[in-house]
Amino acid sequence: MTATFNDRIDIALTVNGEAVTARVPAGQHLTDFLRLELGLTGAHASCEHGVCGACTVQVDGQAVRGCLMLAAQAEGSTVWTIEGLTDTGVVADLQAEFVARNALQCGFCTPGMLVAAQDLLCTAMAQGGEVPDRAAIREHLSGNYCRCTGYEAIVDAISAVAEARHAGTAA
Amino acid sequence: MTLDFGNPDRPNSYIGKTVPRPNAARLVQGRGAYVDDMVLPRMVHVAFVRSPHAHAAITGIDATAALAEPGVLRVLTGADIAAVCTPWVGVLAHLKGLKSPPQHALAMDRAVWVGEPVVAVVARTRAEAEDGAALVEVDYDPLPEVTDMMTALDADTPVLHADMGDNLAFRRLHDHGDVDAAFAAAHTVVEARFKTGRHTGVTLEPRSILVDWKPGDGLMTAWHATQAPHMMQVVLAKHLDLPESRVRVICGDVGGSYGIKVHIYPDEIATAAIAKIMARPVKFVADRLESFTTDIHARDHEVTGRIACNADGKILAFDIDDWTAIGAYSVYPRTSAIEGNQVVNLCGGPYDFANYRAQTTVVFQNKTPTSQYRAVGHPVAVTVTEGLVDMAAAKLGIDPIEMRRRNVFADDAYPAVSPSNMRFEGLSHQASLQKLVDLMGYDALRADQAAARARGIVRGIGIASFIELTNPSPFMYGIGGARISAQDGCTVRMDPDGSIVAASSVTEQGQGTEAMLSQIVAEGVGVLPAQVRIVTGDTQATPYGGGTWASRGAGIGGEAALQAARALREAILTVAGAMLQCEPATLDIRDGSVVDMADGADRMPLAELGRIVYFRGDTLPKGLPRELVQTRHYTPADYPFAFTNGVQASYVEVDTDTGDVKLLKHWCVEDCGRIINPQLVDEQIRGGIVQGLGAALFEELHYDAEGQLLNGSLADYLVPMAGEMPDMIVAHVETPTLESTLGAKGAGEAGTAGAAAAVMNAINDALRPIGGEVTAMPFTPERVLRALGKLQD
Numbered sequence: 020m021t022a023t024f025n026d027r028i029d030i031a032l033t034v035n036g037e038a039v040t041a042r043v044p045a046g047q048h049l050t051d052f053l054r055l056e057l058g059l060t061g062a063h064a065s066c067e068h069g070v071c072g073a074c075t076v077q078v079d080g081q082a083v084r085g086c087l088m089l090a091a092q093a094e095g096s097t098v099w100t101i102e103g104l105t106d107t108g109v110v111a112d113l114q115a116e117f118v119a120r121n122a123l124q125c126g127f128c129t130p131g132m133l134v135a136a137q138d139l140l141c142t143a144m145a146q147g148g149e150v151p152d153r154a155a156i157r158e159h160l161s162g163n164y165c166r167c168t169g170y171e172a173i174v175d176a177i178s179a180v181a182e183a184r185h186a187g188t189a190a
Numbered sequence: 191m192t193l194d195f196g197n198p199d200r201p202n203s204y205i206g207k208t209v210p211r212p213n214a215a216r217l218v219q220g221r222g223a224y225v226d227d228m229v230l231p232r233m234v235h236v237a238f239v240r241s242p243h244a245h246a247a248i249t250g251i252d253a254t255a256a257l258a259e260p261g262v263l264r265v266l267t268g269a270d271i272a273a274v275c276t277p278w279v280g281v282l283a284h285l286k287g288l289k290s291p292p293q294h295a296l297a298m299d300r301a302v303w304v305g306e307p308v309v310a311v312v313a314r315t316r317a318e319a320e321d322g323a324a325l326v327e328v329d330y331d332p333l334p335e336v337t338d339m340m341t342a343l344d345a346d347t348p349v350l351h352a353d354m355g356d357n358l359a360f361r362r363l364h365d366h367g368d369v370d371a372a373f374a375a376a377h378t379v380v381e382a383r384f385k386t387g388r389h390t391g392v393t394l395e396p397r398s399i400l401v402d403w404k405p406g407d408g409l410m411t412a413w414h415a416t417q418a419p420h421m422m423q424v425v426l427a428k429h430l431d432l433p434e435s436r437v438r439v440i441c442g443d444v445g446g447s448y449g450i451k452v453h454i455y456p457d458e459i460a461t462a463a464i465a466k467i468m469a470r471p472v473k474f475v476a477d478r479l480e481s482f483t484t485d486i487h488a489r490d491h492e493v494t495g496r497i498a499c500n501a502d503g504k505i506l507a508f509d510i511d512d513w514t515a516i517g518a519y520s521v522y523p524r525t526s527a528i529e530g531n532q533v534v535n536l537c538g539g540p541y542d543f544a545n546y547r548a549q550t551t552v553v554f555q556n557k558t559p560t561s562q563y564r565a566v567g568h569p570v571a572v573t574v575t576e577g578l579v580d581m582a583a584a585k586l587g588i589d590p591i592e593m594r595r596r597n598v599f600a601d602d603a604y605p606a607v608s609p610s611n612m613r614f615e616g617l618s619h620q621a622s623l624q625k626l627v628d629l630m631g632y633d634a635l636r637a638d639q640a641a642a643r644a645r646g647i648v649r650g651i652g653i654a655s656f657i658e659l660t661n662p663s664p665f666m667y668g669i670g671g672a673r674i675s676a677q678d679g680c681t682v683r684m685d686p687d688g689s690i691v692a693a694s695s696v697t698e699q700g701q702g703t704e705a706m707l708s709q710i711v712a713e714g715v716g717v718l719p720a721q722v723r724i725v726t727g728d729t730q731a732t733p734y735g736g737g738t739w740a741s742r743g744a745g746i747g748g749e750a751a752l753q754a755a756r757a758l759r760e761a762i763l764t765v766a767g768a769m770l771q772c773e774p775a776t777l778d779i780r781d782g783s784v785v786d787m788a789d790g791a792d793r794m795p796l797a798e799l800g801r802i803v804y805f806r807g808d809t810l811p812k813g814l815p816r817e818l819v820q821t822r823h824y825t826p827a828d829y830p831f832a833f834t835n836g837v838q839a840s841y842v843e844v845d846t847d848t849g850d851v852k853l854l855k856h857w858c859v860e861d862c863g864r865i866i867n868p869q870l871v872d873e874q875i876r877g878g879i880v881q882g883l884g885a886a887l888f889e890e891l892h893y894d895a896e897g898q899l900l901n902g903s904l905a906d907y908l909v910p911m912a913g914e915m916p917d918m919i920v921a922h923v924e925t926p927t928l929e930s931t932l933g934a935k936g937a938g939e940a941g942t943a944g945a946a947a948a949v950m951n952a953i954n955d956a957l958r959p960i961g962g963e964v965t966a967m968p969f970t971p972e973r974v975l976r977a978l979g980k981l982q983d
Contacts, residue, residue: 044317055315060227061220063445065394066478066904073394101220114218118210121873125700126217127394127445133218153917160912164904166394166446167700169880169941170912172873 028091034059035103043090050074050085052093053100061101061130065164072163075131076100082138101130110137112183116176124167135163136177140184150185153178193713193931195864201780201790202716204709205932208869209719211705213443213698222443225398225415230471233400234263236464237319238457238474239309239326240483241301244337244556244897245350245518248299248308250329256311259325261318266310266464268296275463276429278454280520282670285527288360288552290520291351295460301330302350302518303558304899305483307457312464312472335556335897339492339515342553350518350554359520360527360552364534366609367545372507376498380581385966386570386946387890388490391563392909395445396476397485399458401465411438412462415445417452417697418737423729424673425454425523426462441727447699448881449563450485452739454522457484482902487891488529488563490515491570495537497578498545503588505597507545508538510574514552517559523672526560527552532567532659535610537575539657540619540835541597546609556897562739564881568658568943576654576947577954577965584958590653590951591632594623594837598655612657615828617835618861618923619655626653626837626859629921635841642843643959649854650956652840654947660741660862660936661832661927663825676825678742679733680751682711682758683819686804688782688796690715692754693725695735696747701938702870703743707751709866710932714755715762716779717796733821741936744866745832746824749930753822761817766799768814824930832927832935836860838879840948841916844956846978849971851887851953853916860940864926864933871937872920878941879918884910885942886949887968 026045033039034057043052048067053059053076065073067086074085077099104110110133116122123129139159143151151159156177157170165173194200216222253265277292297308309326313319334348341347342357350357373379400413410432416422419439427434444451461474476484496509512533516526530550537548583593598619599606606614626632632651639649667674680694692711698704704724712719725731735750736742759779766784767774770793778787784794802809803816810816826832839857844850858875865871888908892900901907926933946967953974954963962977975981 046317051317054227059220060222060224063224063395064226065396065445068478068903068905070904071394105219114215117218118214121211121214121702121869123214123217123700124702124873124877125393125395125444125446126214126222127224129218130220157912157915164394164909164911166392166448166881166909167877168873169876169878169910169918170915171876171917174912 030094032093033097047090048086049088049090052090059100072131075134112180116180120172120176122172122176128165132163150181202713204713209709224443226475233471235316235319236312236474237323238307239323241306244335245333246330252327255325256322259322261313262322264312268298271295271463278522280522280525284670288527293519295456337897357554363549365547369507369545369547372545373498377501378499381496384493384574386489386491387967389889390487391448391450393446396481398475400473401462402471403465413440416441417447419729438730444699479902486561487558493574495574495578497582499582503586505543510537510548512550515555521559521561529567533571536571540655542599565939565942572656572947580951616925618925621923622837622859630857648844648956650952652948652952654944655837656944658834658940659831661745661826662740663830665830675736677823678735678747678750679823680754681821682754686800688800690722693732695732696743697727697738706866710751711755714752715759717782741938744934749932750824752932754820757820828929834862834935836940838944838948840952842952849974856916856918859921861923861925862937863935874937875920875941876918879945880910882942882945886946
């Protein structure tokens with residue numbers, strides 16, 4: 020890391036609904052900031068290349084790779100990690116369905132997978148209540164690697180939640 | 191001890207049911223505890239300077255600039271580590287002739303693969319350690335590399351380890367019957383050359399270890415992402431000169447292992463050595479490039495195979511010549527010869543034939559060491575065997591299903607011994623094959639294939655039968671001199687509130703070990719699974735045992751848990767009999783209460799029994815046994831291994847213009863004996879299949895002639911993604927092993943064993959009418975187009 024990357028930058032942001040101020044190294048990515056500075060270990064560093072999706076978190080409503088975003092870039096942002104999404108209950112149905120269908124084994128990809136799934140379902144519901152089919156779910160998850168499950172149970176779980184949310188919206 | 195597994199309505203019938211995993215809720219909430227999540231007081235981080243050369247002499251190390259970097263605390267060389275850590279040699283006595291030189295935690299005067307750790311830099315943070323590592327100057331004199339497998343033993347190829355004499359690590363020839371005579375007399379002979387791509391496990395959680403050494407306690411504690419905590423305890427103690435009793439290995443949540451995390455890695459041992467040197471906690475977590483260059487690789491095989499058949503398609507003989515290149519060292523302590531050895535053991539495995547010759551040749555080269563990865567050797571053996579069987583069937587004009595029907599061991603032929611001397615207690619090839627045919631609607635699928643062909647769409651169906659080695663006895667490692675336990679233990683106790691705690695030596699890697707154990711213990715004692723807490727992954731808190739490898743957790747660890755649970759049940763009923771003034775044999779435990787065996791009438795909740803035993807023991811007869819804790823261990827003894835079997839099918843569509851292969855659907859019927867949790871077994875099969883599909887279509891580590899790894903990132907090394915994977919239909923035949931009460935065999939590797947071969951056969955089934963054949967994995971668009979003759983440069 021060069022001296023420039025080691026320079027410290029002051030940031031203020033909201034993480035899981037709580038105001039956070041910090042002085043961060045310019046070169047520190049958001050995942051390291053969340054994990055090392057805030058103790059939010061739900062987002063996982065795996066490829067640190069933006070490929071595997073294990074570090075996916077929500078930044079200003081979008082699913083974002085924490086390893087491809089510098090903490091300094093989160094200035095003024097609203098960040099939600101799996102811990103906060105758990106506390107508010109917005110992904111409780113997805114979590115329950117993942118457990119019921121064993122759509123996780125080692126659990127390392129799961130927080131990122133849930134954020135990506137929530138992103139798909141929110142987007143789909145926002146676009147007029149279209150329920151994504153299995154192919155659309157598989158396509159959306161192409162940026163989230165799972166090495167344990169073979170994906171089928173994950174697709175099943177997300178599909179079931181999509182149907183249930185759609186039914187809930189329609190009712 | 192008997193349990194009426196055949197009666198689904200029996201009391202406490204949790205074995206055989208889908209029960210939720212007790213640890214899954216925590217993981218979906220992001221509250222797992224992986225090694226990298228751990229932070230200890232005074233913890234420091236280590237990063238490694240790694241060799242950029244495949245083979246080079248180390249002529250100088252200058253750490254001046256690194257030591258001046260802010261946060262850098264220490265820079266250690268191979269000699270510094272060697273002062274506290276002895277080298278190791280990855281050989282086993284029963285693999286006769288296997289040789290490998292001593293390997294140090296950090297390279298001493300010579301580096302032998304790109305990525306080998308050379309210098310360790312310790313700093314307050316990982317980022318500072320990496321910054322320091324970038325400033326260490328190492329002088330290298332490049333040496334000639336050995337990178338080509340098939341010329342590794344040629345006279346003009348440099349010898350990698352001069353004192354070993356040659357580049358041959360291991361060779362084994364197995365010759366049974368009269369192979370030459372069988373081939374000479376055969377109606378049909380097919381020969382083909384197969385290649386399985388060098389690939390690796392790609393655990394999403396990289397290898398991770400955090401080691402603390404407290405001189406005051408004389409205790410080393412390692413928090414380690416591992417499959418085998420007790421094996422690691424032995425190795426740390428032996429090489430860091432500590433008593434085994436003063437090393438504690440804790441294995442919390444592990445982010446995927448698949449065989450990758452069951453080996454000894456030099457950087458992890460170096461981390462422990464540094465903890466001992468600095469007397470403070472040291473953490474090492476590999477980054478993704480380090481994972482690709484230092485996690486064990488596997489499957490780097492080139493095989494020439496021949497099959498001889500008579501006019502009816504009856505297999506007369508197989509003749510197999512397997513070559514594999516392992517890297518510069520045989521990996522400690524399980525060695526790098528097991529994979530080739532398994533190819534010799536497993537080729538032709540499903541089939542009842544008489545003449546078998548197989549040789550494996552294992553050579554050294556300057557690449558990342560290879561060793562055991564999920565389904566060790568099986569995918570190679572199944573690819574060669576099933577490829578040859580399909581080619582012979584095609585040449586004879588016999589349908590692939592019919593070809594297998596004519597050759598598999600009959601379901602009533604057991605016990606049986608294969609031509610490779612594998613002993614089978616009981617398999618179900620015929621029943622499995624029939625179940626697969628029904629499941630996939632084989633005839634209808636053939637009709638669909640023909641209809642598609644008429645529309646110009648090229649589809650193919652591939653079948654792959656297989657056997658899988660599970661529940662290994664001490665014959666796998668123990669007889670070779672390795673302190674790798676083949677037995678497992680379980681301690682089950684009842685606490686005052688009537689809840690049960692079970693501590694087991696098998697480990698949880700995400701496959702559902704803790705759910706499986708909770709079901710077995712719940713049924714064995716007579717409580718609800720939710721009343722059972724499971725403890726695993728701590729050498730100080732669990733009985734001694736092997737851990738997770740070779741599909742052994744359920745079959746061996748599960749049996750130990752069942753026996754311990756039944757023993758606790760007896761102990762509880764002895765106390766209950768005294769309290770209720772009746773014969774213990776007239777009582778049972780159901781749903782956490784003592785009941786009358788005859789009619790299930792409630793007599794006393796376990797919490798009441800616990801209250802009396804723990805707080806009012808004075809009211810019980812003096813001398814009444816009241817040990818509400820029982821331990822049992824289990825080792826398979828009748829058979830060296832409990833073989834399982836299965837058959838997979840793949841339906842693919844090949845785009846003959848682009849070479850792209852689309853996986854339309856996949857089926858697997860397998861027989862892992864008694865199924866404890868159907869959902870967990872199915873998910874093991876599916877996950878295993880997808881790792882095999884990765885091998886078939888995507889995964890290959892590319893090296894150049896100088897031994898440089900060319901695709902060491904997840905952007906360049908492809909693993910299966912959700913979009914490319916098919917839905918997978920899984921079904922089972924259950925042939926419980928009679929060796930244990932539980933009857934369970936392993937299920938974790940069956941999917942990986944046969945998936946790639948099924949895809950290969952499906953592609954070749956698709957290409958056969960238009961001319962073309964693929965046998966070198968992965969079957970990339972380029973290779974498919976070359977097979978079709980559409981790419982020739």
